[in-house]
Amino acid sequence: MAKIPLSFYEHHDVVQLSRDLIGKYLFTCLEPEKVVTGGMIIETEAYRGVDDRASHAYNNRRTPRTEVMFSKGGVAYIYFCYGIHHLFNVVTNKEGVPHAVLIRAIQPEVGIDVMVKRRGKKSAIPTLTSGPGSVCQALGMTRKQTGISLTSDAIWLEDRGVLIPDDQIQVTPRIGVDYAKEDAFKPWRFVLSKL
Numbered sequence: 001m002a003k004i005p006l007s008f009y010e011h012h013d014v015v016q017l018s019r020d021l022i023g024k025y026l027f028t029c030l031e032p033e034k035v036v037t038g039g040m041i042i043e044t045e046a047y048r049g050v051d052d053r054a055s056h057a058y059n060n061r062r063t064p065r066t067e068v069m070f071s072k073g074g075v076a077y078i079y080f081c082y083g084i085h086h087l088f089n090v091v092t093n094k095e096g097v098p099h100a101v102l103i104r105a106i107q108p109e110v111g112i113d114v115m116v117k118r119r120g121k122k123s124a125i126p127t128l129t130s131g132p133g134s135v136c137q138a139l140g141m142t143r144k145q146t147g148i149s150l151t152s153d154a155i156w157l158e159d160r161g162v163l164i165p166d167d168q169i170q171v172t173p174r175i176g177v178d179y180a181k182e183d184a185f186k187p188w189r190f191v192l193s194k195l
Contacts, residue, residue, distance in 0.1 A: 001160050004158060006072075009091070009150065010072065014092050018190055019044070022043075023162040024041050024160075025159075026039070026106055026156075041105075042107050043190065044189070045175070049069070049100075053184075057070070068146055069098035070098045072095040074090075078141055078142065081132075084133065087132045090157075104175075104189075105130045115128060141155065164192060168193055172189045174188055
């Protein structure tokens with residue numbers, strides 16, 4: 001299958017793009033295994049940059065960590081959360097506009113045995129790639145890959161022609177952003193409700 005072109009990620013509406021990522025496929029091929037792992041994206045959250053209190057780039061905050069968010073759409077933003085989990089985001093929009101989509105869950109389909117090993121599990125449990133920390137751990141992603149192109153041979157997305165009707169997507173407020181005041185209630189989380 002063909003990788004999704006960089007032009008896809010330059011869309012100006014990060015919320016629409018977050019919804020459109022449901023049904024796309026996320027893959028990695030990383031050291032040390034160099035085995036393709038991945039599956040279909042089934043849960044996302046949108047973060048709308050400088051005017052979104054839940055975003056790391058709120059109020060135009062530019063730090064060594066957030067600088068990659070200001071890149072042209074189509075690169076990875078991976079950060080370490082609470083000193084425990086790595087979280088993977090798709091940077092979107094044009095250069096200078098720090099929009100991103102957090103990938104919260106995938107349906108594992110390729111390289112499941114490697115994902116099971118990375119997660120330290122004995123078998124492919126239902127929560128193998130449920131939750132953004134689990135996604136990164138299963139796919140082998142860390143901060144080392146932040147800034148990498150999403151058309152690389154290390155991390156990429158594919159459109160495999162899966163069309164998800166709106167009635168199969170649950171739309172809710174984002175999770176764990178209570179600090180964002182009224183922005184915490186924005187319905188910018190998308191979850192595939194039926195497989």
